[in-house]
Every structure is written in C-alpha cells, then in structure tokens.
Amino acid sequence: MNNFPKLHNAAWPGVVGKGGEGDDPIIELDQLLDMTASAEVNGRRFDGVDLFLFDPHVSIDATDAELEDLAERVRSRNLDIGTVVAPVWEPTGGGPAMGGPEEVEAFLTQVRKACQIGQKLRQIGVRPHGVIRLDSASSVSEWVKDPEGNQSKIADTFKAACDIAEEYDERLAAEGEICWGGMQSWRKMVDLLERVGHPERLGFQADMAHTLLYLMGYNAPEDAIVASDFDWSDTAAKEAALKELTHALRPWTIDFHVAQNDASVHGTGSHDKTGRHCLPDDPNGKLDIAKDAGFWLRDEHGDVLKTIKHICWDGCMFPNEVMTKPDTWNKILASMLEVQAAHGWQE
Known part of the structure; x- marks a missing residue:
C-alpha cells in the first residue's frame, strides 16, 4: 500500500468564487477541516490540506500566535499543511506582476509575507x-x-x-491557469519559466482541470494542441496530446492538483472563467483521472518520479450544496487513492 504522495484537500474552494452565482457564502476553514478529516474510504483518510492565505481563512498578516493556533487546529484533526497560496492580486493587497513599480512592490510584499508564513509553519512542524x-x-x-x-x-x-x-528557503509554483496573462497557454508558461531561469526556486503547478484547457488553446488559439471540435472519445489522440503537453511542462512541475474537467470553462463571483472543476464521477468528465495523472507523475520511461511529496484535490467553484455533502469528499478521496495506488510509492 503506497503512502506517498500524501493526499491533501484544498481549502480555498471555500472562498474562491463565493458570493457570485447562487450567492453562496464563504465556507469557514474549520468546517472545511472537519469535512476533510471526516472523509474515509476503506479506512484511509486525507493526510493534509493546502491553504489560501486570505481572510477569513488565514490572514496574510497572521501573527505567530495565530499561526500556532492554526497549526493546532490542523494537527488536532490529524492533518498536515502543504502548499499555501499567496494572495498576489490587487483586490487582496497585491498587484499585477506586469504593473508599475508600486503594483509590483505590492505583489512582492504579498510573496514575502506568504514565504514568512510558510517558513513559520515549517518551524512549528505542521x-x-x-x-x-x-x-x-x-x-x-x-x-x-x-x-x-x-x-x-x-x-x-x-x-x-x-x-x-x-531568503526563506521556499519554492514558488506558478499556477497553470488560462485566466492569467503570460501564463494562459502551455507555450507561454514554458517561455515564462525559462525567462525566469531559476528552477530551484520557481516551478510549475499543474492542475488537471486547468491544463486540459491548455490543450484546447482557449485563451491562446495559436498554442492549441487539439482542434476546437476535438473528439474526446478518441483516447489515443487525447493521450498523444497529453504526452506533448506534459513533455514540455513536466520537468518544471513541482506541485500537482488532481481534478476532473468537462472541457468547458467556468467562473463565479469575481473569478474569471477558467477550466471547470467537476466531480470525479461527472459523466461529462473528459479525463481518466488515475490514468491521466500518470502523464504528470511518471517520467518519459514510465517510472514514478517521486518529486512531488503530496498531491491535492482542487474543486474550485463547486456550489456549497455540493461541498457540504459528506459523499462528495468520499468520492474525491477515493479518486485520490486511485492516483496514489497507480503512481505512488512507499516510505
């Protein structure tokens, strides 16, 4: 039985996209932690959570005492913390990375605060x-x-x-999502990573739902790998496209999200349209989750990479009605366990 990569749930779907379609309110962090800790499939549970450093979940200006309290709340549920999201956008105190001096400084200030929090949580041991x-x-x-x-x-x-x-011995992962300028296609993402040229500090975060849209060239038709009328039932063609995509981005990938997508875009609240997250058993899902995750988690020879110590489920912009059902998290955990069994290892 594989115990790596560890299986994490994402907390930010409780915040991202809320207040828009359906007027769903924010789901509090403790409720998300409880739902994560309660999920169980054949005696197996989630190992941890990935967090959004944004109120009301975790303030980017959290004090040491508040972070100690956070750590205790997570540990009391037998969970760890993994990746944390820096709130680099203008509405949350940041600014565009391609903006003027003040906007760039705001962006970098949020990165620094996030690195400080990440380091502190490592020092606490959570x-x-x-x-x-x-x-x-x-x-x-x-x-x-x-x-x-x-x-x-x-x-x-x-x-x-x-x-x-x-300075804080942290690594940064650039999110591969079609709604971000300069990162809206796989070619532009690779170009950006190569321009920065610091793979020891900056890598790529692959989300199976978002990267499916990279194949389609939704916001960059010139970089599409498949045609707009692509037949998703053509498994061989889909796998060939995934091989081309992952060949380019896998060497940069340091963080990985398991997800399902129906080859459409979606946005709620203030969030721009991006790859739609679907439940793992969605009949319209275009991914064979456990199999297709292998394009990211194994090398060109089919060997397990072991470079990513935890994987995370991302279900951004799910309605609260879906998110608050225990069966939702059991289905998700079952899908994560399939990925771990297929592409994991023992330590």
Missing part, C-alpha cells in the same frame, strides 16, 4: 512539504496589448520573487 503558489495577477486582455514587454515584466517580477523565496 508543514513537512509544499510550496508557495502564485500567478501573474495580470489579465490576459491587458497582457495581449504588449506581449513581449509584459512577458518580460512578469519574468523580472518573478525573478525578484525567487530572491525573496531564497
């Missing part, structure tokens, strides 16, 4: 592995006004973020 997640906090519509200039600005900002991460 965060054995994980990265700091970020993105460009820039819109695609603004980025396309000056692709070369804006890509260069984002790269410079990310280089400065790498310097900050090095």
